Amino acid sequence: MNKPLAAVESCSTCPIRHRAVCARCDDDELEQLNQIKFYKTYSAGQTIAMRGDALDVVASVVGGTATLERGIEDGRTQLVGLLLPSDFIGRPGRDTLQYDVTAVTDVTLCCFYRKPFEKLLKEVPHVQERMLEMALDELDAARDWMLLLGRKTAREKIASFLMLIAKRTVHPDGRVLGDTSRIQLPISREAMANFLGLTIETVSRQFTGLRKDGVIELDGNRVVLVPDLETLLLESGDDSDGGPLI
Amino acid sequence: MNKPLAAVESCSTCPIRHRAVCARCDDDELEQLNQIKFYKTYSAGQTIAMRGDALDVVASVVGGTATLERGIEDGRTQLVGLLLPSDFIGRPGRDTLQYDVTAVTDVTLCCFYRKPFEKLLKEVPHVQERMLEMALDELDAARDWMLLLGRKTAREKIASFLMLIAKRTVHPDGRVLGDTSRIQLPISREAMANFLGLTIETVSRQFTGLRKDGVIELDGNRVVLVPDLETLLLESGDDSDGGPLI
DNA sequence: CCCGTGCATTGACACAGATCAACGGAGCTT
DNA sequence: AAGCTCCGTTGATCTGTGTCAATGCACGGG
Known part of the structure; x- marks a missing residue:
């Protein structure tokens, strides 16, 4: 359904490569990333994680589409993020998830154990820099979305x-x-x-x-x-x- | 009107201190921050910066309230951020501003020249880390706001x-x-x-x-x-x- | 093949919030 | 004090979107 990208290959050396983070990674850094990563697949409709879950891993979407959702008790829900290949799930520095994450097509994630990933961030500045860049891009997208929701x-x-x-x-x-x-x-x-x-x-x-x-x-x-x-x-x-x- | 905070003092050593970034700064790092910073005040109603402006500085709000606004040509506008003391304006790594920034009360900003600030980020990991943390906090806030705009x-x-x-x-x-x-x-x-x-x-x-x-x-x-x-x-x-x- | 289930479309109607318009009060200038 | 402007409130009415309900269509299982 969703074109699966030819990203899994490049991902075999560094999964967030398709957002350019690792163009600058040297062999040693790639090796460190590989040590703490694993792939996981979910089938369409499956819940990937729920609000309040412990956040032991962070992940990058390799293929498929997932949604980030926020709800109120009475049943109203609002998607707050659409996770397409190259998007990032989870946030370093927080240990519980704030949103429900659901696979809407079959999804392949490249997961990193959070603790060592955070350690890596501290040690490898340009990966940290890339994370900041991604977060700020998402923030811009969220703000455009606020204009859409409020005024369009x-x-x-x-x-x-x-x-x-x-x-x-x-x-x-x-x-x-x-x-x-x-x-x-x-x-x-x-x-x-x-x-x-x-x-x-x-x-x-x-x-x-x-x-x-x-x-x-x-x-x-x-x-x-x-x-x-x-x-x-x-x-x-x-x-x-x-x-x-x- | 707005209580002005007792933050300007702590700010004299490190302006983003009130978001705890500099508790971990050593004297040398504080000195580096001080070298590239200056204060600027705006009076209520004044435009601080407009969409498309070159972004030569980033800044931290020290006192007062400012707004971050996005508009469509036909006059509809949506606030996408409320900038209260301790909030951050501008994004490292981008050179034009995406939003209109307006002072709604008298505002004091602590500004940093963007280029040297970016350089500092690369060199001082825990400041970069703090920036990431702030960006992710804002992202969470934006997402809660999306729920409000879309469903409440x-x-x-x-x-x-x-x-x-x-x-x-x-x-x-x-x-x-x-x-x-x-x-x-x-x-x-x-x-x-x-x-x-x-x-x-x-x-x-x-x-x-x-x-x-x-x-x-x-x-x-x-x-x-x-x-x-x-x-x-x-x-x-x-x-x-x-x-x-x- | 039929029937059940899930998703999308369409229709009738209700209502929250927008729009248009008038008014009121505080603060400022002359 | 009068008049102005800015800001907020209130009223009357309109309308876009929600709500409720029925129908259509594709798919899968027995």
């Missing part, structure tokens, strides 16, 4: 989401993994609704509306064809300067 | 905001700066509306509603009295485990 209309939310996925389909390495005019949705309508602060019915209606207005075409439930990306961008109300989105 | 009702949003301010009034050092049952609002109704993804009218109506229901009392426009903090917490729909809010 349902239609703009959907359009923005499609743009986000289209952009993310281009791998940070620069390798284009998909045609941006053919968008593979990694998540269900329900997950989209949770991401966008909408209900599933509204998501559905907006898709129908965009289709009727000729902005998009649908090929099944999980593929969106975009005749003209510019039109979609206009719908999204997006002011983005093309900076990193996640 | 107007009343819950107001209640959550009041709780946030009440909590932030307790200084990270542990020094209690205010009585949590007497909340000093640092920002106007308009800024609150922009923070909460509401209109100013709705904010006003919710304040009135909470007052009529006996949850809060108002003493002027900027002071909220809370007879019972538990009641307010209930209204906020908050599931928080008391972790850091910003």
